Amino acid sequence: MPDTRTDVLVVGAGPIGLETAAVLADEGHRVQVVDAGSIGDTIARQFPPATRFFTSPERLALRGLPVPSATQEKTTGEEYLAYLRAFAAAHRLQVSTFTEVVAIRGRAGAFRVTVRDNWGRQSEIDTAVIVLATGGTAHPRRLGVPGEDLDGVRRALGDPHRYYGRRVLVIGGRNSAAESALRLYRVGARVSLAHRGEALNPRVKHWIRPEVESLLDEGEITRLMPREVVRIEPGRVILREPGGTATETTESIEVDDVLLQLGYTADRRIFELAGIPLTGARQAPEHDPATMATGVPGIYVVGTASAGTQDKFDVFIENSHQHADRVAAALAGRPAPAPTPPRPLPES
Ligand SMILES: Cc1cc2nc3c(=O)[nH]c(=O)nc-3n(C[C@H](O)[C@H](O)[C@H](O)COP(=O)(O)OP(=O)(O)OC[C@H]3O[C@@H](n4cnc5c(N)ncnc54)[C@H](O)[C@@H]3O)c2cc1C
Structure with missing residues (x-):
């Protein structure tokens, strides 16, 4: 069961949700992560067995922690899930799996978030800040x-x-x-x-x-x-x-x-629950790319969730790592970090 009170609630335990949680915990925030499924649920559900990432292991690495490989080949979904588990454990992240956010009320500094577990039981978490790391590929097209x-x-x-x-x-x-x-x-x-x-x-x-x-x-x-x-x-x-x-x-x-095999669309429900407007053909949540802050004070969006439904992918793991640093800077009142130049030849 998740704690009933935290400083930051990260919704989504995919790679970028976990990475953001680790960075914010390192900065001294009390952080909880909830996920409607398992850790890395998108990868667990959508990768067929033994499927390799297109992205090379060094670009999948979270906070520079190398993704181990026995073969030096690109990482399989199974290997990356093992890596995500190890990353969460090494950072002592508090992750509640099979815990879905179903309602968000309140305002910055005093949100009350309703979650539902896999038995259908509901509980509430009070949090000052919410980070939405809910991904962009929830539903098959x-x-x-x-x-x-x-x-x-x-x-x-x-x-x-x-x-x-x-x-x-x-x-x-x-x-x-x-x-x-x-x-x-x-x-x-x-x-x-x-x-x-x-x-x-x-x-x-x-x-x-x-x-x-x-x-x-x-x-x-x-x-x-x-x-x-x-x-x-x-x-x-x-x-x-x-x-x-x-x-x-x-x-x-x-x-x-x-x-x-037609690709995926994003799930808009969490943004509707939070009152965050969606814009453009991709129906992406409105946010400031320098801070990842949405128009709702106290709510941030990171990872592929920030891009809505992508027809041609241009936001993926390798260029989302810096989202964590942007949220950390915004919460600390520091200037937004300079954008990291894109790596040559993006790989997704
Ligand atoms: C076959 C295949 C190959 C791929 N290859 C690559 C690749 O090479 N490189 C790459 O970058 N990407 C690749 N992808 C896409 C990859 O899965 C995403 O880029 C990655 O998972 C995005 O990470 P994320 O942390 O932004 O979100 P996700 O990993 O999608 O995590 C979002 C999490 O949020 C949770 N969630 C959603 N709503 C709620 C809610 N209301 N309450 C609680 N939890 C919620 C979900 O359960 C999920 O675990 C591939 C995808 C597939 C299917």
């Missing part, structure tokens, strides 16, 4: 066609093993779709890849693209591009060329499973 909620449609790859011998239609044209198609092919699934574009998205990583492209060219993975989905029915998917009319020819693909 929807396709918006009839049938997408049928049981045979999945949104997370999970363990590819389950797809052996099955006809799987992967829908999407970015990294996740390309990587899923490759992994499904390699466990013995019969894979088709459908995408609205003429070809895979140009941002597909250069080490994934040639492997998928060659399997598409050889017909080992069936290329369905450009295609859009008209509807999904039990055991089949109806496709057509984009921009077509309902009366023109459609094609029907027989499938055992459909895997939607």
Whole structure:
């Protein structure tokens, strides 16, 4: 159970929430972290087994603590979760997992936050300051066609093993779709890849693209591009060329499973609860990038939560580390730290 009183409540125990909590605790604040799921819940839920980050380990490191690697390869989701646990323990962070924030009342210096645990029990935490580190990828993006909620449609790859011998239609044209198609092919699934574009998205990583492209060219993975989905029915998917009319020819693909890999949207509820306006096409929370302060005094936003729903990612772990220092400076009344120049060739 979380304490009933703290100086700073950090909502979200992803990498940037934990890093911010560690920095603020080092500055002498009494800090509590709550997360609706586990530590690193986004990574725990959204990374298929043995998936590696695109970002190199040195850029994932929190406060310069090296991310260990037995192989010197890029870090897997599992390795990073172990690192996050070790980071939280080493900094003696007080983290309450499976504790979701469901209401925020009060004002700077005297907020009362209602949390709900995994049994449905509610309790309250009084805090002077709130830091929202709630991430930007809570919900899989929807396709918006009839049938997408049928049981045979999945949104997370999970363990590819389950797809052996099955006809799987992967829908999407970015990294996740390309990587899923490759992994499904390699466990013995019969894979088709459908995408609205003429070809895979140009941002597909250069080490994934040639492997998928060659399997598409050889017909080992069936290329369905450009295609859009008209509807999904039990055991089949109806496709057509984009921009077509309902009366023109459609094609029907027989499938055992459909895997939607269309990216994610942010969860806006916490900002609505806190009364923080959302702006722009991304519906990002209004904030001052020098301090990460939102328009609601006493509430800050850090990490990917600050960017709303990102279509093309430009806020990710490697360029969010400095958010913690900005909040720390604002709380101490110090001038905002000079922005760290972006590292060359961002990796997400
Ligand atoms: C396959 C895959 C590969 C990726 N590769 C990379 C990569 O190479 N580099 C990179 O930077 N990123 C990558 N990402 C994205 C990565 O997951 C995010 O960049 C990272 O998790 C963001 O960290 P964060 O701390 O900002 O938020 P998150 O890790 O999303 O943490 C937010 C936390 O807030 C909690 N939360 C939300 N609402 C509430 C609430 N109301 N109450 C309590 N808790 C709440 C959530 O449970 C979650 O644990 C990848 C994602 C996927 C799926």
